Amino acid sequence: MFNSLNRIQNTFGFFTTVAFVLASFIALSDFVTPRAPSAGTIVPESVQVVKGRPHYYSSKKEEYAIVKFSLDASLESLFTWNTKQVFVYVTVEWPEPGADNVTNSAVIWDQIITSPSADHLSNLSPVALRKLKRSAEGKSIDPSRGKLKIKNQKPKYQITHPTGKLAEAEDVRLRLHYSVQPWFGILTFDQESDIGLWKAFKGGVSELFKLPALKKKTTT
Incomplete structure (x- = not known):
């Protein structure tokens, strides 16, 4: 048949x-599964604005900012048995002068935090990967994952602007973001309001500050 x-x-x-x-x-x-991510205030430790080529492939000199920061965050509730990895990043935001409701945003630092079941996907050296796997042995969920204590962190990326001008920009702030990638399901990002057992992300925003004037090189 x-x-x-x-x-x-x-x-x-x-x-x-x-x-x-x-x-x-x-x-x-x-x-x-309850989620209650939170973070303390991000503190800008050192802010500089210099003029030069922010990247080796830049074709011209322009003003760019270098921001060092410190933060404490508690994101361990984002890790469940269905969590593959959490992408964490910090942005610098400031309003566009002369334009209403226009905000500039640039990423200055990011990190991927894998769950114990996805450690083999980490872009780590063999020694660091062995230590990470050894610390996660017998744990479906590592309670230490997602706890960030960063002091005077150097940025991975510099801040630039299409106009090439950045010095003395006002109302600048740092903001922490996260994105959860599950093994199965939808991607979830920064949560601004409570949805059932998922609570809104608290904290993770710095006080407003002003970028300094252009730092000039001294010659002898």
Whole structure:
């Protein structure tokens, strides 16, 4: 009645249906797991504005800012058995002069925090990866993951502006962001309001400050 091809198709269809239903239950399980990420105030430790080529491939000299910062954050509640990794990054934001409701934003630092089940995906050296795996042995969820205590962190990226002018910009602030990547389900980002057991992200914003005047090089 059924040839081999029909039986293979039916078996594959049944398997994909079961896999889809199982993946749906796993994705929905995130909504019954509490999330309450929070962070203290980000503190800009050192701010400089210099003129030069911010990148080796830059074709012209322009003003760019270098911002060092410190922060404490508690993001461990974002890690569940369905969490693959959490992407954390810090931005610098300031309003565009002369334009209403226009905000400039630039990323100055980022980090990927993997769960113990995804440590093999980390871009780490063999020695650091062995230490990370050893610390996570026997743990489905590592309680220390997501705890950030950063002091006087150097930025990974400089801040620039299309106009090439950046010195003495006002109402500047630092902001911490996160993005959760699950094994199954949807990507979730900064949460501004409570949704069931998921609580809004608290803190992670610095006080307003002003970028300094252009730092000039001295010659002898």
